[in-house]
Amino acid sequence: MSTPVQTISSQAASLFASLAEAQLETGAIDAFSGGSSASGSSSTSSTGSGIDFASLLSDVLSIDGSGTSSSSLLSALGSGGLSGLSPTVLNALLGSGSASGSSSTGTSIAQSAISLANDLTGPNNTSFNPVTTPQAAQQVWNNPQWGNGNVQCVAFVAGAYQQAGVQLPATPNAVDFWSAYANRAGFSEIPNGQGTPQPGDIIVMGGGTQGYGHVAIVTAVIPPSGTTPGELSLAQANSPASQANMTIAPSGAVESWQGMPVLGFIRSQQS
Numbered sequence: 001m002s003t004p005v006q007t008i009s010s011q012a013a014s015l016f017a018s019l020a021e022a023q024l025e026t027g028a029i030d031a032f033s034g035g036s037s038a039s040g041s042s043s044t045s046s047t048g049s050g051i052d053f054a055s056l057l058s059d060v061l062s063i064d065g066s067g068t069s070s071s072s073l074l075s076a077l078g079s080g081g082l083s084g085l086s087p088t089v090l091n092a093l094l095g096s097g098s099a100s101g102s103s104s105t106g107t108s109i110a111q112s113a114i115s116l117a118n119d120l121t122g123p124n125n126t127s128f129n130p131v132t133t134p135q136a137a138q139q140v141w142n143n144p145q146w147g148n149g150n151v152q153c154v155a156f157v158a159g160a161y162q163q164a165g166v167q168l169p170a171t172p173n174a175v176d177f178w179s180a181y182a183n184r185a186g187f188s189e190i191p192n193g194q195g196t197p198q199p200g201d202i203i204v205m206g207g208g209t210q211g212y213g214h215v216a217i218v219t220a221v222i223p224p225s226g227t228t229p230g231e232l233s234l235a236q237a238n239s240p241a242s243q244a245n246m247t248i249a250p251s252g253a254v255e256s257w258q259g260m261p262v263l264g265f266i267r268s269q270q271s
Contacts, residue, residue, distance in 0.1 A: 105166065105270045106200025110235075112137075113160040113217035117235035117242040125242040126151045137163045146171060156237035157202055157215045164200075166268050175213025177204045178263045191264040193253035196223050201265040203234055205256055214260055219243070224250045 116137055121127045128141060128151060137159035141147035146155035154177075158168050170180040181187045190197065197203065201218040208214060216236035224230035230248035246262075247255045256262045 103198070103200070105164065105268055106198050108200070109161055109164040109166065109217060109268070110199035110219040112163040113156075113235035114219050114243070116156065116160055116163065117237075120151065120156075120237055120242045124238050124240060125236075126238050134163055151237040153215050153236055153238045156235075157217055160217050160235070161268070166270055173212045174204065174215040175206045175208075175211065175263075177202060177213075177215055177266060178206075181266045186269050188267050188269060189264055190267065192262040193251060194264075196252065197221055197232060197248075197254065197265045198267065201267050203232075203254070203265055204263045205260040206263055207260040213263075214239070218265065221248070224248050224252065226250065 116133065119128050119133050121129070130138065133141070140159040140162050141151050141155050142149055143155065146152050146158065153174055154171050158171050161168050169184065172180050178189070181189060197218050199218055199220055203216050203218055205214040216234040218232060219235050220233040222230045227250050229250060232246045232248055232254055233243065234246065235243050249255055254262045
């Protein structure tokens, strides 16, 4: 008598393949660089960032066809949340959409933002390498209005969208994004706490020392579950860190830095 074969959803299969590839890639990097995996330590059983691969795999296999998991992915990631993931694994999760539900356009914008953020250098991450930065982003970043080779937060957001094939119709002061995109065709706004942000969204903050606010690109989201907070990752320019994390309270509101409240999220409706 044959043994029945257990099947999994296509989304789970895709994420499993991505995680397996990330696991092999991390092991290879460690081996060639003389890292801990090459010495036979237990790090070969993780994603390379302290996250247990077996726990992630277990959670992946429980993802159903609707993209939801029987146990919170945040729990599988442990207390480190998104900040504990290596860029390889985070991109694997982004590619599957398992932790976010993002559209293909949103995912493309998020991936562009991650790549561009990794290229930023200098004080407050306002400089870039003209050799490695894609031309589509450079065209925006060299614009006298917001870039001119000194990448401000607005220029970074516009460059990430441009790199993903979406041209922003308005690029005002950061805090003014919220009013500029209200009821604008092709975009929707989600006030903070009134909906789950998605990768590719523009996060708009008010405040700041001069009141100009700040904008950035959401790159990954794990929603809160019950009383367990969630987490949001973002990419940005003109900030001490080009990539950062924020807590999503159980209420759904994103908790920002002191003096810079999150107004909400702007989302492109392009598919």
